[in-house]
Each structure stands twice: as structure tokens, then as C-alpha cells.
Amino acid sequence: MVETLSADFFTDPHVHYRRWREHGPVHRIRFPDGVERWIIVGYPEARAALADPRLRKDIVHVDGLVRAKRPAAAASPLSLTLLTHMLNTDPPQHARLRKLVNKAFAPRRVAALRPRIERITDELLDALDTGDRVDLLRGFAVPLPITVICEVLGVAVDDRDAFRTWTTDLVGVVGREAERARATAAMAAFLRDLVQAKRSHPGDDLLSALTLPAEDGDRLTENELVSMAFLLLIAGHETTVNLIGNGALALLRDPDRLRELSADLSAVPDAVESFLRYDGPVDLATIRYTAEPVRIGDTEIPTGELVYVSLAAANRDPDRFPHPDRLDLSADASGHLAFGHGIHFCAGAPLARLEASIAFTALLKRFPDLRLDIDAADLRWYESTLIRGLIELPVRLRP
Numbered sequence: 001m002v003e004t005l006s007a008d009f010f011t012d013p014h015v016h017y018r019r020w021r022e023h024g025p026v027h028r029i030r031f032p033d034g035v036e037r038w039i040i041v042g043y044p045e046a047r048a049a050l051a052d053p054r055l056r057k058d059i060v061h062v063d064g065l066v067r068a069k070r071p072a073a074a075a076s077p078l079s080l081t082l083l084t085h086m087l088n089t090d091p092p093q094h095a096r097l098r099k100l101v102n103k104a105f106a107p108r109r110v111a112a113l114r115p116r117i118e119r120i121t122d123e124l125l126d127a128l129d130t131g132d133r134v135d136l137l138r139g140f141a142v143p144l145p146i147t148v149i150c151e152v153l154g155v156a157v158d159d160r161d162a163f164r165t166w167t168t169d170l171v172g173v174v175g176r177e178a179e180r181a182r183a184t185a186a187m188a189a190f191l192r193d194l195v196q197a198k199r200s201h202p203g204d205d206l207l208s209a210l211t212l213p214a215e216d217g218d219r220l221t222e223n224e225l226v227s228m229a230f231l232l233l234i235a236g237h238e239t240t241v242n243l244i245g246n247g248a249l250a251l252l253r254d255p256d257r258l259r260e261l262s263a264d265l266s267a268v269p270d271a272v273e274s275f276l277r278y279d280g281p282v283d284l285a286t287i288r289y290t291a292e293p294v295r296i297g298d299t300e301i302p303t304g305e306l307v308y309v310s311l312a313a314a315n316r317d318p319d320r321f322p323h324p325d326r327l328d329l330s331a332d333a334s335g336h337l338a339f340g341h342g343i344h345f346c347a348g349a350p351l352a353r354l355e356a357s358i359a360f361t362a363l364l365k366r367f368p369d370l371r372l373d374i375d376a377a378d379l380r381w382y383e384s385t386l387i388r389g390l391i392e393l394p395v396r397l398r399p
């Protein structure tokens with residue numbers, strides 16, 4: 001029988017993944033919108049699937065498949081105009097789009113942002129320090145990456161709050177179509193205006209640079225440019241926030257680990273890898289479809305099926321990571337799939353790693369006695385299959 005994704009899935013998906021994994025690496029699951037999709041939960045199968053050219057991403061094809069499986073689904077021409085970005089395209093189109101931003105996010109270019117990120121971090125912690133009981137997400141984990149990505153892209157400070165509201169609606173659970181449609185329309189209008197403004201008054205930012213032809217003469221179309229801005233902003237808004245949030249929660253729930261890390265801040269970059277492995281910000285990687293039959297374990301998935309890879313489940317596969325449900329800061333977390341794998345491996349990984357390392361170093365240096373100020377069972381999580389993240393994280397900064 002096909003299992004339906006239950007409401008408690010979002011509070012702790014790992015309970016479900018553990019149970020599914022015992023019955024095989026891939027499962028057919030019914031989503032809240034009534035459409036059945038496959039979810040891969042085993043580590044080797046997940047890693048192989050992420051790099052498998054038979055599992056494709058072209059958004060027009062995916063959209064057609066969803067509508068065929070759920071005829072009542074509304075046509076979504078508007079959202080498709082925002083979604084023709086690299087994460088939704090296949091070779092050779094994918095390489096063309098990715099090449100245009102690869103340089104901007106290369107480790108050396110990103111390292112040059114360190115002093116600015118450290119300054120933003122210190123300012124946020126100064127402001128946080130005026131309270132005793134604070135929401136670490138609202139006061140710190142949210143504004144830090146959002147400020148950084150907006151500065152990189154050249155988005156004005158005043159627009160940041162509106163943008164955050166739209167992005168949280170957009171990553172919401174499959175099924176809340178009205179909220180998503182409203183957020184999509186608002187975001188599309190905002191991005192079109194922004195791109196227009198960059199064309200007429202270019203600044204010293206990435207979006208302005210993308211309006212110009214590349215060295216080889218390649219130039220993005222209007223739709224590609226708007227989609228690119230959308231991808232970079234949303235990736236910069238909803239992911240690093242939850243790396244800091246989920247990582248902080250993991251430490252707060254395990255005070256010995258928090259003390260261990262506060263006592264040796266040189267271990268922070270490795271700890272960030274452990275946070276990514278233990279409870280990374282992306283649960284299900286973005287959707288793929290089978291362009292031909294694909295065998296995974298003992299299961300053959302036919303052509304034209306929708307497939308998700310659970311990065312969260314793969315990162316807790318006990319055959320790959322011993323004692324996966326424990327946050328062990330000294331264990332080797334390398335090989336985790338939190339940033340994906342293959343041609344779509346996260347372009348922003350160097351930036352995310354740098355921001356998180358700076359954030360945890362500064363936070364633990366200033367507040368080594370940080371503690372959770374809510375019963376962990378009362379924490380609320382976003383009802384999203386894409387993003388694994390808390391709605392708020394109440395903490396006390398001092399004993």
C-alpha cells in the first residue's frame with residue numbers, strides 16, 4: 001500500500017526515514033496534493049541518483065507530468081517564467097547558465113567577503129545583546145545570510161522584509177497553491193523591476209554584471225535573468241539561515257557538545273560539516289523525473305515518474321555514517337550530501353560554509369553559555385519537504 005506523507009512528518013522526518021530505510025532504499029509516497037512521488041532514502045542510491053543523467057530536471061517537463069497526474073492542477077505560466085534557472089535545466093543548457101555565476105561564487109572570490117560578513121555578524125550580535133531572552137533565528141540566523149546575499153546581488157535593504165515573506169510562502173508545503181501563487185506573482189513583479197533598474201543604472205553588484213554579455217558574448221534573456229535572480233535570492237534566503245538555526249539547535253540540545261566547541265573555536269569549520277550532515281537545511285532535493293526506466297535496489301521506476309532524493313535521509317544512513325542520529329563533532333562528516341552531488345552541486349557552498357563558520361565562531365565566543373529557552377518538543381518546524389527549518393528558536397544568551 002502507498003503511504004501518505006503525514007502531518008507529523010515535518011516535526012521529525014527522521015522517524016519516518018528510519019522506518020522506510022528498513023524496507024529498502026526507495027519508496028513510493030503520496031504527497032498532500034494527492035500526487036504520488038518516489039523518495040530515495042539510502043545513501044549510495046541517493047548519491048548515484050543525484051549524478052544520474054536519466055533523472056532529469058527540465059521544469060516544463062516536470063510541470064507537464066504533475067498536471068497529467070493531477071488534472072485539476074492550474075496551469076502555471078507565471079511561475080514557469082521564474083523557474084527557467086539552472087537548477088531546473090539539463091545539459092547542455094545547464095552548463096551555459098552555471099558558467100555565468102561560477103566565478104562569482106568561487107572560493108577565492110567568496111573569501112574576499114570575509115571582513116564584510118564579520119562586520120555584519122558583529123553588528124547583529126551587538127543588537128541581539130540588548131535582550132536576554134531572544135529568538136536566535138529572527139535576531140541572527142535570518143538577517144545574516146539575507147543581508148549578505150542582498151549585498152552581493154545588489155538588492156536594497158528596504159526590500160528585504162517583503163522578500164523574506166514571499167520566500168517562506170514559496171517553500172511552503174506542496175498543496176498550499178493560493179499562497180504560493182500570490183508570492184510568485186509579487187516576486188516576479190519585484191524581480192522584473194529590479195532587473196530593469198540594474199539595466200538602466202548598473203551598480204557594482206552581481207545582478208548588474210549578469211545584465212552584461214559574458215566574455216564569450218553569451219547573454220541571458222530577460223526570463224533567464226529574472227529566473228537567475230530568483231534562484232540566487234531564494235537559495236541565499238532559505239538555506240544558510242537554517243544551517244545556522246539547525247546547527248545551533250543541535251548544540252543547544254547537547255550542552256556537552258556546545259561546551260566542547262566553545263572551548264576550541266578552531267574546530268568550527270569541521271563542526272559546520274557535522275551540522276550539515278546531522279540536520280542540514282535541505283530535506284528533499286529538488287524534483288527530478290525518470291526519462292527512461294531506472295532501477296534502484298530491487299525497484300524499477302518506470303519512465304515519466306517524479307523522483308525525490310532525500311538528502312536528510314541519506315545523511316543518516318547508518319551504513320555510511322556510524323551512529324547517524326548522534327551529533328558527534330569529532331566524527332568524519334565528509335561525503336555528506338547536504339549540498340547535493342553531481343552537476344547541480346550547490347554553487348553557493350563556499351559562501352554558505354564561510355557564513356556559517358563566521359556565525360558560529362562569533363556567537364559561541366560571545367555567548368558560550370547560550371541555552372535553549374523552550375521545551376524542545378514545543379519547537380515548530382516549517383511544513384516544507386524542501387526546507388528543514390525552525391519557525392523560531394527562543395534562547396537565553398546568559399545563565
Ligand code: HEM
Nearest residue numbers: 086087235236239240243285286339340344346347348352
Ligand atoms: C547551507 C546552505 C545551503 C545548502 C544546504 C544548499 C543546498 C543546495 C542543494 C542541495 C542544491 C542541489 C539541489 C538538487 O540537486 O536538487 C543546491 C543548488 C544550488 N545552490 Fe545551494 N545551498 C545552500 C546555500 C546556497 C547559497 C548561499 C547560494 C548562493 C546564492 C546557493 C546557490 C545554489 C545554486 C545556484 C544552486 C543550483 C546549482 C545548479 O543547478 O547547478 N546555495 N544548493
